[in-house]
Structures are given as structure tokens and as C-alpha cells.
Amino acid sequence: MNFKKILFHFLLLFFLKTTLSGQVKNIGLPEIRNYKRIDYKGGTQNWNIDQDKNGNLYFANNNGLFQFDGSSWHKYNLPNFSSLRCLKIDATGKIFVGGYNEFGYFKSDLKGNLEYFSLSKLLNENNIKAIDFIWKIHLFQDEVIFQSFKKVYIFKNNKIKLLKAPNRFQFSFQVKNNLYFQDVAAGILKYNNGKFFALEGSKALNNTEIWGMFPMNNDKILITTLDKGIFVYDAKKLISWNTPANEFVKKNNSLGGVSIKDKFFAFNSVLDGIIICDLSGKIIQHINRKNGLQNNTVLTSFIDNKNNLWLGLDNGIAFVNENSPFTYFGPSYGISTVYASVVYKGNLYVATNQGVFYHPWNTAFEEDTFALVEGTKGQAWNIQVIDGQLFCAHNSGALQITDNKSVRLLNTKGYWSFKKVPNNSNLMIGSNYNGFALFEKTIKGWQYKNQIERYDKSVTSFEIDGDYLWFIKDDILYQLGIDENQKQFKTIKTYKNLSSSAKGIGSVQHLINHVVFQKNNHFYKYSHEEDVFFEDKKTSNLFKNIPNIRNLNEDFYGNIWYFFDESLGVLMKDKNGTYKNVVAPFSNLTGNLVYNYESVNTIDLNSIFIGLTDGLAHYDSKALNNSVTRPKAFIRSFSFSNDTLIFGNGQNKIGKYSIPYNSNHVRFTFSAPIYENVENIKFSYQLEGFDDKWSNWSSISLKEYTNLMEGGYKMKVKVKNSYGVESEETIIPFTISPPWYRHFMAYVFYILSIVASIYFIRKRIKTKIRKNKYYETIEQRRLYLEKESKIRQEQYELEKEIEKLKNDKLQIKILLKDKELVNNTLQVVKKNKILNGIIQKLKDINVESFDESTKFQFTKLNKSIVKEVNADKSWKDLEMHIKNVHFDFLKRLKEKYPTISPRELDLSTYLLMNMSTKEITEIMNISRGGVELARYRLRKKLDLNKKENLIGFLMSI
Template sequence: MKSINHLFTRILFFLFTFSALGQVKDIGMPNIKNYKRTEYKGGTQNWSIDQDKKGNIYFANNSGLIQFDGSTWRKYALPNNTAIRSLKIDGSGKIFVGGNNEFGYFKPNEKGELKYFSLSKLISNKDSQNINLIWRIHIFKGEVIFQSFTKALFYKNNKLTVLNAPRKFQFSFMVNNRLFFQDKVLGILEYKNQKLYPLKGTTALNDKEIWAMFPLPNNKILLATLEKGLFVYDYNAVKEWNTEANSFIKKNTSLGGAIIKNKFIILNSVLNGIIICDLNGKIIQHLNRQKGLQNNTILTSFVDHKNNIWLGLDNGITFINENSPFTYFDYSYNIGTVYASVLYQNNLYVATNQGLFYHSWNTSFTDEPFNRVEGTIAQAWNIQVINNTLLCSSNSGALVIEHNKVSKILDTKGYFGFKQIPKHPEYVIGESYNGFSIFKIASHNVEFINQVQGFDETTNTFEVELDNDYLWLKKNPYLYQMELSDDLKKFESIKKYTQISTVNKGIGSLQSINNKIYFQTKNHFYRFSKDQDGFFEDRKMSNLFSNIPVINTLIQDSKGNLWYSFNESLGVLEKSDNGKYVRKQAPFSNLTGNLVNNYIAVNTVDQKNIFIGLTDGLTHYDATISNTFITKPTVFIESFSFPGDTIITGNLTANEKQFDLPYSGNHVKFTFSSPTFENQENVTYSYKLEPFEDTWRNWSSVSIKEYTNLREGNYTMKLRARNSFGVLSEVDQIKFTISPPWYRHFLAYIFYLLLIFAGTYVISNRVKLKIRKNKYYETIEQRRLYLEKESKIRHEQHELEKEIEKLKSDKLQIKILAKDKELVNNSLQVVKKNKTLNTIISKLKEIDTNILDDSTKSEFNKLHKSIVKEVNTDKSWKDLEKHIKNVHFDFLKRLKEKYPTISPRELDLSTYLLMNMSTKEIAEIMNISNGGVELARYRLRKKLGLNKKENLIGFLMSI
């Protein structure tokens, strides 16, 4: 039993989810995003659309294949640069395309670039003639079928078979896994078992150009023709589909369409955009250029994985966020900034910056613009229903609205809003531009009573609430507590507060919840106790907002739900039947930045119809639509670039995302994409490069990141995305390795190690050799030093010997000189002796020997002869002269060589002078007078070229 209940629950959940995913709202307009040619940089017309498993969208464009991944548009052309008219993606990711006489498929190469592979070359020469345009591509029972007007080409296992048209094909269609062709003569043909079988009753359509076929309940098919409207075929006969949709197509012609979950049909038109109708032909939505499309001619439509709609236009591409609980009323509905809205007497009224507008409200919401309430052309701040009376607070005053026009102006001052006065049910107090006023509302009779005295300040940017005792006014930076008199004519007391808590400073907001006044600051809620004359915290209420961002405004709607604003965003605590609250915040994140500052304009009619005021219109929110439209986004590292190359990693599979880079490629760049097309501008990214970064980077809408000068190593780039609802994607990653530079490569380190070993070995050997050499050289040096020392000693010894010899020579010379001197002296003595003897001889000659006796005379003669003999035989002088010449031979030779004109007599004089002989001695030796010696000296000086100051003896000694 439990399993049955569980199965039943799952079926209900599936049906609810299925219903929610196939939801098309008939109130308001979905969010529309237009892409112009300047963005996707392609041709004008877009003929076909498909989506791959990753979520990327592809377009068959006049200039080629267009790829869009949510961030980047890329274009790929056919070899003949012709337009692509059809495309289809199979389960393996191949993108089959068809053009003029050309067809094939694109698939990514190792760098992620889509490369084209032509299949037209597989056709035989006979069948290759007149292929013409490939208008349709189908994947049917494992075969890829390319259809032109003349042929159908079946591709499987790299083989191509050709099926020629019986007469002439128009288009082909896949319906409920059945393949149909329209033949100009035979009608609609079904392809089965490689043959074509005509369908009964379809020749009636031979004059009609069918552009689309859709499945209908009860085994019927809806046929959309170009100019003849819509028809229903039940496999027996063709009948016209008499519906709103048919009337529209007849008027605007059809170019096919698409189907949403077999529940809603999209019909493209040539003249007036698209319509979305249910299976009964009732138009649910009509979108055209006036409603936000950039072009009214829709060539193709496509429903993506999230049941959002893509349109290929005659000029441009459009995305429609159909799978959302939000639809919008913008400028195309004649409304601007909305400050309040209310439902009254089957009309929806909105207070805007351009006045008060209304739109009829019934079970069938007509898609028409809002109308201005007559008499309201100024700023309208509020629209309220009090005591069944519709009151408008505007810049023109306090206005009563009846029958969609101003029936009464209660006061011409500007008003912000009205509050009912407790204990006085027929009276309301109005907040004007300069204080407060009292009005009475009874039995549809509304009148101005009086201005409340005691407070006349301008109350712009304020909040007002009333309880049984006080009127509370928050006007930054004060909170006013004012007590009305019983006659409502004045304020009996006014008290100002600058804070409501000593712990939580400031005053955040003022609000009435369940008829109780709350004062909020930093998500702490306080109430006022009259008995204690002070504020106390309501813990239960504070706990309710403990996990919510700090709010700035809070209101309670008619169903008890609590709507709060924070950081220009919106959230709600939905009140359930058991009194508990369920927090919803993510669905409203798309409204962030579009809310009216300091105003939460929420009007809850029921769970299916909630209206929220925006700065550029009004949004309709259906709370019954499941939150399954909030799906987990996908994210891809779209491209990976490094110097000299770019890899489109978004087109690669996960196991291909690993790369080896040279060290010169250590400057890398990544681009990100997320095929999240709803509110794409609010998609943010966070990433980290491991191990370069330890933490995830802050969320940012920037979809590019560069890293420079990365060191060698293994890296992993991780990326995640967060959509506008705050939902995080799975992590996408690529791994890459940066090789080290050659000088830091592993082999280089081995080389370095070997080099170190070799160097150590060589250095060791060199050191050893050096040590040996040093020892050798040291020995040699010691030997050299020894030899030098020995040589020095020998030299010194030799010098000493020379010195000794010199000393000996000098000593000998001195001795010789002394001997010479002595010899000279002796010679002089001999000379003197001889002179004396000669004198004696002369004296003896003077003696008369005759007087002497013979014996005496004989003795005298003997004596005379002996003296003469002594004088004659004395050779002392000649020996002296010879000796002097021998001793001073070298001197005399040098002197003669230097002065060749010198005479022998002068040579003798020079020798005597060198011997340091006195003038007297020289005179005696030379047998001249002393004056003669001086004259000889003068002549010698002159011949030697000496001046008077030069010493003659010193000069001679220097020679």
C-alpha cells in the first residue's frame, strides 16, 4: 500500500512538474532579449535552431553556422560560403548542416574548433546533379536525413543512399516519431522501410505550402500552411481549424513553428511576430515588434531544454524567457514606474509616475494596453480601497475614483496615502505634503473634514502607522509618536525618538503586522508598551528574520505574507495554513535593481496573481508555478589561450581537457561561459587556479581571467557559476602542465647532477694534480731557491773573491804604488847620490894630482875611477822609468787611445801626476825646473780639454 501511495505521489509530482515546465502565462509579457547582427556578427536571416547537450545554441544563418554559449558568439562557414538553411545535432554532438548543393557536419577538432566534413562527396555523379537547397534535416531511426526539393539523402555508417522525390518535395516533418514528406502532386507521404506511402485525403493540400506539422490529441495532426491558414488531419480527411489562431495565421501567413511539451503551439508569422496558442487554438500570448521583438518576420522558432523560446528572425535573433512565473507590463502597455496597485470592481488599477491607469480584470485577461483614469495626469503615489471607496493619493491631491475617472477632488494638496483611524471606522487620516488631514467616508459619501493641527512638516520619504493610542511617523532620523485629540483636530502630544534600543542603534522601518505596530532595526523587531513607556523586543518576530539579510522595508499583504526588501532586492515569507512561514527569495532575484526605492508595491490578489511594482512597469507573479524553473546552471571554461595558440575547451569532452605547455606558454588566459540564457547579465563566476590559489575568487560577472609568469608545474583551473537565483553550478575544470625551462627540466637536473659529479671528479683530480704539481713545483721552487741561494752564495763568494782580489789588487797596487814611491824615492836618492858623486868628480877634477905623491895619486886615481865607474854603471833611473811604464801600462794605453796626440813626455808627466808626485820631485825626475813642471802641467790640461776648475789628478785617476 505504501509503495502504491509512493508511486501515486511521484506521478502527481511528475505531472505537476511537467505542467509547470510547460507553463505559458496569458497575463503580461515574458522577458525578451534581442540579439542584433552587430552582436552575433552574422548574416540577416536565421533559418533553423538547435541545441547541444551542453546547452549551446546553434543557428543556421545566411553567413554560416552561428554558435552561442551564453558569452561568446562564433561563426563557421561552409566551404562554398553559402547560406545554411537547416541544421540538426545528433546524440554524439555532430552538427549536421545543409546549404545550397552542399551538406555535411561540423565536429570539434583537438583544439575545440568546429571543423566541417562534407558528405556531398559521397554522392555519385548521377545523383549529385541538382541537389538544390537542403531545407530540412531529421534524425530518424539511426539515420540522418537531408531533404531538398528534389531528393532525400539518407546517411548512416559513412554511407549515403538517395531517395528521389516522386514529383517534387516541399518540406518534411517529424511527428510522434513518424517521418512525413509533402509532395507537390501526391500529397503527404509517410516514409517507412525505405519507401514512401501516400496518406489518404492529403492531396487536398497540393495547392498549399505546408511549413509545419504538430501533434494534436486523438491522433490528429495540425498542419500550418504558408498562406491558407491551419488545418487538422485525422488520417482520413483534412479540415480547416476554425480557431483564433487560424484567424491570425490567415491574416499574417505562417512560416511554421514549434511545440512546447505537447501543450502549447508556437506559430511563426511573416507579418506580425508569433502567437502561442493552446491545443484548442486559443491564443495565450502574442509577441510582435510592438511587444519587444526586433522584427515581425519569424523564420523559425525553437524550444530549448528549459522550455524557453528562441526565434530566428528575418534580421536578428530573439530569446524569450517563457519558463518563468514572471511576466511584465512595460512601456508597451502605457505604464511607467509603478508605486501601488489594487483590484477594484473587475479592474486592475496602478499608480504610476504618469498618473493612474487601469486594465479590465476577468477570467480571460485580454492582451491590451492599460488606460489612463480620466483626470489623472500627475504623479500618483498610492491607490487604495477604503470602505469600498477607491482613493488615489497623487500630486494633484486626494482623489475619489468612480467609473474610471476622478469623481471628486477632496483636497488639492499633494497626498501620499491614507490610513483608517482605529475607534473611528468612518474616518481616515491622509498623509499630505505638509502634514495630516482628516476625511470622512460613509455610504459612498467622502468629504474633507479638517487639517490636523500641530504638525505641518513635509513628510516625504516617511512611514506612517496607527494603533489605538498613537499615530507613528518615521521620518529620518526621527520616530514621531503623536497622539490625536478625540475630535481629530489636533495632535495633543508629539514626542520624538532617535533610537528604539540601546543595543541596536537607529530606526530601520515602521510596519503594521497583524494589526500590531512593529519598529525594526537591523532585523530586530520592537513594540511599544504604553504602561512601561518604552520599547521591548518581540523575540518571536526577530527570530523569524534572523537568517535574512538586513531589511529596509516590510509590508504584510492581504494573505498575511510578509514581503521585505533588502539591497534593492525582494523576498517573501509566505504564510502557510498552519501559521508558519516559508521563505522565498531566489525567485525574486531577477527583480533586483528594478524595484522602486523605499516602496514595496505588492498587490496579492491570490496565489496565482501577485502584482509587483517596478521602476519600468509592473510584473505579474504566479506563486503556484513550481520553483523547478530555478535549475542548476551549467558552466564551462570556454577557451584556454596561451602564447601562440587558443583551445576552445567548451567544445571538448571532459577527458580531453588536459594540456601540456612549454615554459614559454606560462602566460595563460581563460574565458568562461554559462549557457544560462535567463537573466544572463546576472550570471556571475568564481574560480581558482590550484595550487596557485588556495581560495575561490569573489563572484564577478567578468568572464575572462589571465595569469602571467606561472612557474612550471601541474595546474588545475576550476570554475563555477551562480545564476540570478543564487544557484551554484557544478565545477568545471581543466588541467594543464607547464614544462620547466630547459635549465630547470628534469633531464637538466640529471645533467646538472652528472655535471656536478663530473665536475667533482675533474676538480678532485685537478686538485690532486694541482697538489702534485704544487709539490713538484714546490720541489722545483725549493731546488730553484736552493740553486739561486747556492748561485747567490757562489756569486757572493765570487764577488767576495773578486772583492778580495780587488782588495788584494788594490793592496798590491797600493804596495806597488808604495814600492813605486819607494823606488822613486830610492831613485831620487840615487840621482842625488849620483849628483853628489858627479859633484865630487868635478871637485876631484879640480884637484891637482901632480902635487900628490904617486901612491896618493894612484889612490886618488883609483878613487876617481871608482866614483866614475859607480856613476856610469848606475842604471837606477832607467830601471825606474821602465818599472813605472810597466806598472802603469793600462793607464797609459787608455790615455793614449783617448788622446792620440799626447806626447811621450806628457805621458810621463801624467804618470808622475797619477803617482801623486810633487812638483819638485817631478822636476828632479824630468830634470826640469819647477816652472817647467807647471808649464808642462798647463799644456797637458789644455790637451786633455780641462777647464780651470777641473782637477787634473782626479781626471787622470778616472781614466
């Protein structure tokens, strides 16, 4: 059995080496990337493609010349804005182009911009109008040949030479060192030294269009026509190339093609994309709209410097990554999410969410899709070869596939996977939705025996170590011991941690002939005797520089495939038993793996199948070394102020640039002519003189710096491709000039100015010292006089203050005198009242009864009292005195309130003098109520509210 297995793998290896020894793989499809017109912002049709020595790609488009550097697109127009039909780049970097009534070349100017130079201007005006479209350009010997339908324009030594077509040219082709033209009447013409020579037997193709000519062995030429198929020309006659490729061309019409490393041909078609065939005409790949191409009409094809295929389409551009170690089986092959794959008895089987599909392994994967194995429709979780039999773990049960159309149902429960019992070759255990089941090999084949009792939860994956099953469920590690009759688990142990330092359990797997347990990349083995886990440091060391893994598996060759986050890596085992970590190539698959159900099927080192969410990937680990080359990074543009320098357009020398300080806002764009897996291309940069370290890897291809200080800088950039290979540094040195006020000459001026200023200041100081001594005397005199004046002023102020105090004191005295006068006056008034009373009483006395003497004395006394009363003028004197003293107050009050009466003025004066109500009644000779009424009327005239104090208001006037 082992011999058959080894023989089988040897035959597979031999087959693959014969089919994959060239560039093109016949298993799966390469990565196809479409660029739509909205991506490059141009016309739909792309007629020709070429590449310069820096790796930039150029496309002859209906809207002009388009350049693609891997990061950005750039458009260049002809002077007449005509459509381009062809282009060709010479060794000096000149880009020769041909359009309608115009041809010439683009060349980089001093700033790196592509500048157009017209060669059609070397013709006279009549010849320019007769040019029509230029369809082909050839760099032949020391000539540049532009071919239109009617003429050939030969550019040499800055002159144009014209050759007319014998009748009418179709197209022209360069085959090795020969140049051929097709004339619609004369057949195929060979060009040599300015003349045409007809090829014998080539007129048979006059009634069709030749779109491609390719070299073959023995100096034969392979010729593709538009609608007559493919022919082989042997210098005398044309022979139809009876191959599958020819049948395809006849059916779908050919628009030429390209030779791939002299081992394959790629033929463009009008109706059905492109085919790639070997030298015998056997179709290796067929790429069309069904399997990823955005348009089925391929106008041109081109092989770039990495042997990848570019297609100019009738609507858009396509990139076919033929140089990759990966090819894919996607929806066009009829398969969806792949959970497992296996090669069994000449067929490749895949377990998917729609069922089990198969495809003959030894048949080329052309347009055939995978076929469904009948009876397997639905979710298939796994497919395995155990003991020479094919088993499928299916949602519908445990299935055994005996051939492509025969499926035997072993058990109806849903199953996840199967494993042989190590110490009993006739037993196998399957994990299902209700725990575990036992299967037994009998004379009739494998049969379901029984469900193993005491554990009934669903387990997706498990390992067997002797009589024990190991698996993780709900973050707990289970150890299930099987009893002797295999009907139940005799022991069930659980573990939450592998050790005191390793909390939790990451995964369980079979690795290097042992069941091992892993947490945070530390691997442990189990001791049944001591019931403990101990670390396997040798295995742990293998993973010490690897991100924390989720799971892993070991293939037939000892390679260890590990899964982390949503990515994949592998430790490839060498012949000497050491391991090499390979992770970068698989970054292309990140996010496309089936999470927690990852599958890797290693048939041999040339054929490794990896399950994806949208199909199956085929990986050739040996092709990786051939496809990976060191990338090259470019600083695509360097912009500052209103100026931009373009690099990568053919320049070889990068000078040192000086930038004025007012342009210290700089901008850099990066590019790398890498076209495969562009989403995984990363840039890192450092501006030496500003940045302390390199930036983190990023897909951003632009960087700006603002407000840079003057000085020397070096902008450095490097790129890392999807395989993790880094480029060398690309460096652009530049300096920023200082502002004028920090220029060297400015500093010289500053120093001279400082020296002159010091001299001048010193001289001025000496002069000032002399003057200061004079002014000091003057100043002292001035200060003395000011002080004296100040003393006098203060004395004057003091005298005024004393005078004011005297006046205030006098005023107080006057007020006191006024008060005293009022009081005296009131006493006099009282006295007069008393005297008047006495007079009245004297009148009531009957004097008739008195004697004459008494009567005389009585009369004399009466007259004396009356005289005293009539002679008293104290009241009038009081009123006059009060008016004189309070004249200013009464004047202000009258001016402010013109309607106030004299009586109210008197009342205001009495109130100002702080006289009591009783005193006012006596003076004004009114009642107490009259005084209150007079006060009320006075408040009303003065517009005072109830809360305002009347006396305080009068004192404020």
C-alpha cells in the same frame, strides 16, 4: 464580507491554476532578449535552430553555422561559404547541416574544434550541381534525410541514396514517429522504408505552402499554411481550425511554429511576430515588435531544454523566457512607472506617474492595453482598497473610484496614502502634502472631515498604533497623539535613537500585528507605559543574515517583503509558521524598483505584482520551483602558447594535459548554457596549486595565468544562475613540465657532474698541494729577491733624494752667493762713485800753489785713485756671473717670448733674484721711474694683466 473575500481569492486561484498549469503564462509578457546581427556578427536571416546535449544553441544563418554557449558566439562556414537553411543534431553530437549545393556534418576533433565533413562529395559532380538548397533535415529511424525541392538525399551506412520528388517538394515534417513531405502536385506524402505514400484528402493544400505540422489528440495532425490558415487532418479529410489562432494566421501568414510541451502551439508569422495559443486555439500570448521583438517576421521557432522559446527572425535572433516565474507589463501595455497596484471588483488597477490605469482581471492580457480611469490623469501615489472601497492618493487630491469611469474628489490637497483608524471603523486618516487629514464614513459615503492641526509637514508613509501616529521625517521619529475630537494632535514627541546602542531610526512598519521600529535589522517595539523602545529579538533573528534593509511590508499571507539597496527579497511564510528567505530570483529586478516607493501586491502565491520604473512585474512564486534547475558550468576553452583546446562541443571525457614550460602562460574561457537573465550569471574559479581560495563571483568569463611554475594544477570553475543556484565544479587537470634545466634527468646529470667534479677537484687539490710546496719555496725566494731589490731601489731613491737635497742646498748657496756678490758689487760701485767724486774734487784743486814735493805727492795720489777706478771689473764679472747662473731661465724666457730685449732679460733676472727697485736702479744705472716703466713694458710683452704677479710668473717659467 470575509467569506466573499475568501471566495474571491479561491476563484482567482482556480482561474490561475487552470491557465498557468502549463508552461505559458497569460498574464503579462515574458522577458524578451534580442540578439542583433552585430552581436553574433552574421547574416540577418536565421532559418533553423537546434541544441546539443551540452546546452549550446546552433543557428542556420545566411552566413553559416553559428554556435552560442551563453557567453560567446562562434561561426563555422561550409566549404563553399553558402547560406545555411537547416540543421539537426544527433545523439552523438554530430551537427548535420544543409546549404546551397552542399550538405554534411560538423564533428568535434581531438582538440574540440568543430570539423566539417561533406556528405555531398559522395555524389557525382552532376548530382552536386543539381542539389540546390537543402531545406529540411530529419533524423528518422536509422537514416539522416536531407530534403531539397527536387530530391531527398538519404544518408545511411556511409552511403547516399537519392529519391526524386513526384513533382516538386515544398517542405517536410516529422510528426512523432512519422515523416511527411508536401509535393506541389501529389499532396502530402508519408515516407516509409524508402517510398512515398499519398495521404487521402491532402491535395486540397496543393495551392499553398505547408509550413508546419503538429501532433494532436486522437492521431490528428494540425497543419499550418502560409496563406490559407490552419487545418486539422484526421487521416481522411482537412477541416479548417476555426479559432482565434487561425484568424491571426490568415491575417498575418504563417511560417510554421513549434509545439510547447504538447500543451501549447507557437505560430510564427510574416507580418506580426508570434502567437502562443492553447490546444483549443485560444491566444495566450502575442509577441511582436510593439512589445519588444526586434522584427515581426519569424522564420523559425525552437523550444530549448529549459522550455524557453527561441526565434529565428528575418533580421536577428530573439530569446523569449517562457520558463521564468516573471512576466512584465511594460510600455506596450500603456503604463509607465508603477507606484501601487490592486485587484478590485474584477479589475487590476495600477497607480502610475500618469494616472490610474485598469485592465479586466479575468480577461486574457492579449493585445489589450490598460485604460486610464477618467479624472485620474497625473501623479497617482497610491491606490488602496479600504473597507470595500477603492481610494487613490493623488497629486490632485484624495480620490474615491466607484467604477472605472466615476471618480469622486474627497479633498483637493495632494495625498500620499490612507489608513483606517484601528479603534473606529468609521474613521480613516490620510497623509497629505500639509500633514494629516481625517475622513469619516457617513450615510452618503466617505467624506472629508477636517485637517488635523499642529503638524503641517508632508509625510509619505505612517503607521497607526492605537491613538498614536508614527512616522519618520528628516531622520527623526515622530509620535503624534490624537485628541478625543480628532481635530488636533494633543502630543508631539520626537526620538532620534531607538536605544543607546541603536543610533538613528531606519524605518517604521506594521509587522506581525504590531507597529515595529527598525535600525540595522534590529527590530524594536514601544512601551507606552515606560516610554521606551525594547528589542524584539524574535523578529531581529529573522533578519540576522539579511543585508541591511530600508523598508518592508507584510502581505495578506504573512510573507514579509523587504527592500535593501535597490533590490528586493521576501521571507516566505510556511504553513508551520517558519520563514524561508527568497532573494535570488529578484536580482533580475535590481535597479528597476521605484526607489523609496516600492510596491508589492500579493493577490495569491501565483499572482504577485511588483511595481517597476517602466511598468509592472507579475511573479508566480510557485512557478519558481519548476523553472529553477541546477546549471552546468563549462571551461569553454583552454589556451596555451599557440594551441587551444575547445570543450563543450560534445566531448564527454576531459583528459590530463601536459604543457611545456615555455607555454606556462595559460588562458581559460568559461561558459554556461544559461540564457535567461544572462546579466545576473556569475562565475567563480580556482586554479588549484596556485590560488588559495575561490575567486569572488563575477560576470567575467575569462581568466589568464602567467609564469606558472612547473607542477600539477586543476582548473576548477562553477557558475551561479540568476536564482542563486550554483553548479557543480567543472575540473580540467593539467601539468606544466619543468624547463630542461629543472628536469629529472637534468638533476641526475647535475648530481653526476657534482660527484665527478668533487673527484676531479680532490685529485687536483692533491696535485696542487705538491706543486704548491715547490712553488712556495720558489715564491719565498722570489719574495726575498723582490724585497732585496725593493730595498736597493729604495736606497737608490734615497740617494737620489739626498743628491737632490744637496743640489737644492748648493743652489740655495749659489743664490745666496749671488746675492752677496751683487751686494759686494754694489759696494764697489758705490766706492767707485765716491772715488770718482774725489777725482773731480781733486781736479778743482789748484796744484800750482803747491811745492814740488807736495805737487808730486798730489799727482801720485790722483793717478793711484784713477788707476783704482779703471782697474775695477766687478760689474762685468757680476753680469757674467748672473748670466751663467740663470742661463736656463733666460733661455726658456727667450724661447717663450722671442721679442724680449736683452735689457728686459736683465730686468727679468734681477726680478727673479728678488732685487729691490733701488738695487735695480743702481745696477741698471736708471732712475726709479725708469725701473717702473721697464717693468710695465715687460708685463705687456709677457701678456700679464694687472692682477697677475710678475715675480711669481717669472718664477713659474
